[in-house]
Amino acid sequence: KQEVTQIPAALSVPEGENLVLNCSFTDSAIYNLQWFRQDPGKGLTSLLLIQSSQREQTSGRLNASLDKSSGRSTLYIAASQPGDSATYLCAVTGGSYIPTFGRGTSLIVHP
Amino acid sequence: EAQVTQNPRYLITVTGKKLTVTCSQNMNHEYMSWYRQDPGLGLRQIYYSMNVEVTDKGDVPEGYKVSRKEKRNFPLILESPSPNQTSLYFCASSPMSETGNQPQHFGDGTRLSIL
Numbered sequence: 445k446q447e448v449t450q451i452p453a454a455l456s457v458p459e460g461e462n463l464v465l466n467c468s469f470t471d472s473a474i475y476n477l478q479w480f481r482q483d484p485g486k487g488l489t490s491l492l493l494i495q496s497s498q499r500e501q502t503s504g505r506l507n508a509s510l511d512k513s514s515g516r517s518t519l520y521i522a523a524s525q526p527g528d529s530a531t532y533l534c535a536v537t538g539g540s541y542i543p544t545f546g547r548g549t550s551l552i553v554h555p
Numbered sequence: 556e557a558q559v560t561q562n563p564r565y566l567i568t569v570t571g572k573k574l575t576v577t578c579s580q581n582m583n584h585e586y587m588s589w590y591r592q593d594p595g596l597g598l599r600q601i602y603y604s605m606n607v608e609v610t611d612k613g614d615v616p617e618g619y620k621v622s623r624k625e626k627r628n629f630p631l632i633l634e635s636p637s638p639n640q641t642s643l644y645f646c647a648s649s650p651m652s653e654t655g656n657q658p659q660h661f662g663d664g665t666r667l668s669i670l
Contacts, residue, residue, distance in 0.1 A: 487661030
């Protein structure tokens with residue numbers, strides 16, 4: 445059974461820092477990996493989706509990488525801002541079409 | 556505006572009283588799913604549907620029913636709710652492709668309390 449782990453569970457950084465969030469998974473037979481952001485009282489917003497054949501995806505200040513063989517993905521956030529404060533979740537989907545989510549990294553960016 | 560709409564957003568009810576949480580999307584997506592989010596357990600999928608009249612169990616389907624009679628709607632039914640179904644519920648939708656579902660769009664959630 446797929447297990448997804450996110451490290452760290454919580455992170456507090458000053459504005460302007462570059463930071464890396466980590467996601468690891470136990471079964472490398474995946475279709476895709478997706479990074480989400482969740483704001484308090486809200487649903488999830490998809491940030492980046494990486495197909496299994498891809499190594500990375502970029503959107504603005506965000507860059508996500510995927511290393512299937514080692515079962516790892518990283519989300520890199522450049523020049524962090526207070527508006528980036530949220531919980532970041534990764535989810536992997538395999539052949540069953542049932543995504544497995546990590547428990548998230550709670551990020552606070554203080555001015 | 557592209558969106559997934561859930562109703563109600565909040566509900567407090569009692570054990571055994573049947574309830575339905577509605578979900579509707581306006582993006583013509585094939586794939587729809589329901590999740591519950593619990594502290595310490597994260598998000599877990601309850602049921603999903605890859606198209607009209609096609610539904611399948613997720614990781615935690617016990618105590619729930621779904622139906623997909625129309626492409627845009629995917630209601631979640633609790634026939635006899637129990638306190639362990641107290642949770643935050645999310646509906647999501649996405650287009651399908653050969654490599655699995657594409658980026659998912661989530662509703663804003665339904666906070667359900669069963670007394």
